[in-house]
Amino acid sequence: MxxxxxxxxxxxxxxxxxxxxxxxxxxxxxxxxxxxxxxxxxxxxxxxxxxxxxxxxxxxxxxxxxxxxxxxxxxxxxxDVVSQFERAPRHVEVVDELLAAGKAFKCYCTTEEVQVLRDQAFAEGRALRSPWRDRPASEAPAGTPFVVRFRAPDSDVVLDDAVQGTVRWAAKEFDDLILLRSDGSPTYxxxxxxxxxxxxxxxxxxxxxxxxxxxxxxxxxxxxxxxxxxxxxxxxxxGQDGKKLSKRHGALGAEAYRDMGYLPEGLRNYLLRLGWAHGDQEIFSDEEAIAAFTLDGLNKAPARMDLDKLNHINGHHMARAADVRLVELVMPFLDVLEDRIADTQITRERLLAAMPVLKTRAATLEELARQSYFLLRPRPFRLEGKAAKPLDDEARQRLYRLFTRLSDLDGWTDEALAAELKNFAEAEEVGFGKVGQPLRAALTGGAPAPDLSLVMAFLGRGEALDRIKDQMMADA
Structure with missing residues (x-):
């Protein structure tokens, strides 16, 4: 050990x-x-x-x-959570023990006198030593406020630190520390x-x-x-530039990362690797982290905040997360989408069906919401600009023929749909792109989406065929 x-x-x-x-x-x-x-x-x-x-x-x-x-x-x-303020009487009690043992003393110097003494000590290269260290309190002017100071030893201070190693300070670096302020409150x-x-x-x-x-x-x-x-x-x-962490580097509160769509386990894993290492392992479950964590793994060099690595690690935990949980967590993030998405049973059912695929394509819950847009956008949607380009007259005629074949398809599964699309392209004697590009435009409106057979399977027969019909009839 x-x-x-x-x-x-x-x-x-x-x-x-x-x-x-x-x-x-x-x-x-x-x-x-x-x-x-x-x-x-x-x-x-x-x-x-x-x-x-x-x-x-x-x-x-x-x-x-x-x-x-x-x-x-x-x-x-x-x-229970401990309040330091509520323990003030105990702190005063310990100061009384130090006073009784001669390890602390009452200092009656004014603020101005302390500043003069501090300047003098600094000029002479030594620590501040109060003149009241060895003067009896009986010499203090009546009614004069005082602080209680620690009688700092005139010897070096040595600290054996588990990360920094042996650290030594000369006695001149440590003043007679204030323990109790003039109002009787304890210091940090x-x-x-x-x-x-x-x-x-x-x-x-x-x-x-x-x-x-x-x-x-x-x-x-x-x-x-x-x-x-x-x-x-x-x-x-x-920060990435080696400077002290600031807001521009990502020095935010934990709730800010929650609101940006990171999972708590993803942030835990990332923070674990900021200044601690266990061989080359990067992804940790809680059980693995608890089993591996020792002080020996703490690094002496400063860690650097890297949001790309945070996204990478969080993405791993997104892929591991339970589908039902992700559906629940992503719901508040749907407001980033162009259309208002209602929290309905259909919305949740579509998300749940697609989640095994969608969660592998997103680093955060916000990305997951954007990856889900193709599933949830309300129809009919109007295609404009680049999104509408694949849908010329020839493409709409081809969609009509595809619509007829898909309507008669017995099994509405990923495998059956993939086979049907392939067969249709061969029957049309065109490359798959001539089928896939207009179909993708009709089904997703240009939103990010997985393979077309998966898209149709996730949407379901009725919704997929309705979207195709919308674009077939768009200019009719």
């Missing part, structure tokens, strides 16, 4: 701890996925904690968006340490923008005499 799996032989516990200031960002979704997979791989527990201590920026709408995004992605958490790094300890978190997988926080939090763990969790800081996702 690799050294990153167990932490003092405790049961594996991971967490996802977003700040509720917006939607579930694609990078956050990947972080949640990695923690979920690691916990499920080891039969452990995956918690969700909302880091809502910033009351000015935290909103219920954002919390709801995060929960909705995780639920849609299929990342189920264990137990303190609250995170207390919550992760109390929740029994053994492994923290998160973006490497938190790497320095990992160093600061390690100092607090050590000061409290608590075991450090295993940290795994994963490089952030970049």
């Amino acid at each position: 690799n050294s990153h799996v167990q932490n003092n032989d405790k049961p594996i516990r991971t967490r996802f701890a977003p700040s509720p200031t917006g939607f579930l960002h694609i990078g956050g979704a990947r972080t949640a996925l990695f923690n979920w997979l690691f916990a499920r791989h080891h039969g452990g527990t995956f918690y969700l904690r909302i880091e809502d201590t910033d009351r000015a920026r935290s909103t219920q709408a954002a919390i709801d968006a995060i929960l909705e995004g995780l639920t849609w992605l299929g990342l189920d958490w264990d137990g 790094n303190l609250a995170v340490v207390v919550d992760d300890h109390d929740m029994g978190i053994t492994h923290i997988v998160r973006g490497d923008d938190h790497l320095v926080n990992g160093g600061r939090q390690s100092q607090i763990y050590d000061a409290l005499g608590w075991d450090r969790p295993v940290f795994a800081h994963v490089p952030l996702i970049h």
Whole structure:
């Protein structure tokens, strides 16, 4: 077993701890996925904690968006959602312990005084050290507000990271960190340490923008005499151009990908491969991903967002998805079509009959809707421009003769129709294109569609013959 799996032989516990200031960002979704997979791989527990201590920026709408995004992605958490804000009394309790142990102190410096001290420390190449580290509180002016600061050790900070390896910071890089603000509210790094300890978190997988926080939090763990969790800081996702991910690269919320027609399993599979590898395997079911996921597979190099690859992977999952489920999922996407398509039993029956073929031709649900248009467009439809070009007078005469033969056809199956079209072309003594092009125009109006025999089979005898008749009579 690799050294990153167990932490003092405790049961594996991971967490996802977003700040509720917006939607579930694609990078956050990947972080949640990695923690979920690691916990499920080891039969452990995956918690969700909302880091809502910033009351000015935290909103219920954002919390709801995060929960909705995780639920849609299929990342189920264990137990109740934990609110960091509601745990503030516990955070204060731990600060009192640090004060009693001399590991923290009250600092009465004003904001202006702190800035002077910070500038001086920077000029001298050292960390900010408050003059109140070693001054008794009795010297403080009466009624002066204070913050509680951590007494940062004057020694290097070393973090053994499961992804980054051994990371070292000089003592001069870490100030006397504020633990409690002047209003008594806890700061981020303190609250995170207390919550992760109390929740029994053994492994923290998160973006490497938190790497320095990992160093600061390690100092607090050590000061409290608590075991450090295993940290795994994963490089952030970049755009195709190698720059920090932005909206133009695809830095959207999970719900945006849902609304673009991606399947949750497709997005899960794609996010899995953004910064993690298992040999050359690219397509994973959930069972395969859970069985294979270890921290050793995490990459040290940044991953790049690639929508073409997302489409490729999602297309595989579209082809694997159950036909009945896809019919249900594609219905809201039919509004992308030129005509308003009613949600009727006939609509659903045609989609279901054609789905085994249609789902192999689409990368997203929106594409699936467009691939379905030939089935669902209401008749009669008028052919214009390029779509009408194959239907000259000679072609309409040929359609009339084909209509007569098809009307008398005994079996309306793909095989029987394919054979009949071939026989008809031979009887007409023309290449198949002379039959196929006008027939395709009549049946689909130029919309994307599979082979003609399949088109007619999916439409059914009555609808297929009616569409042919419409174009036969169009100029009559």
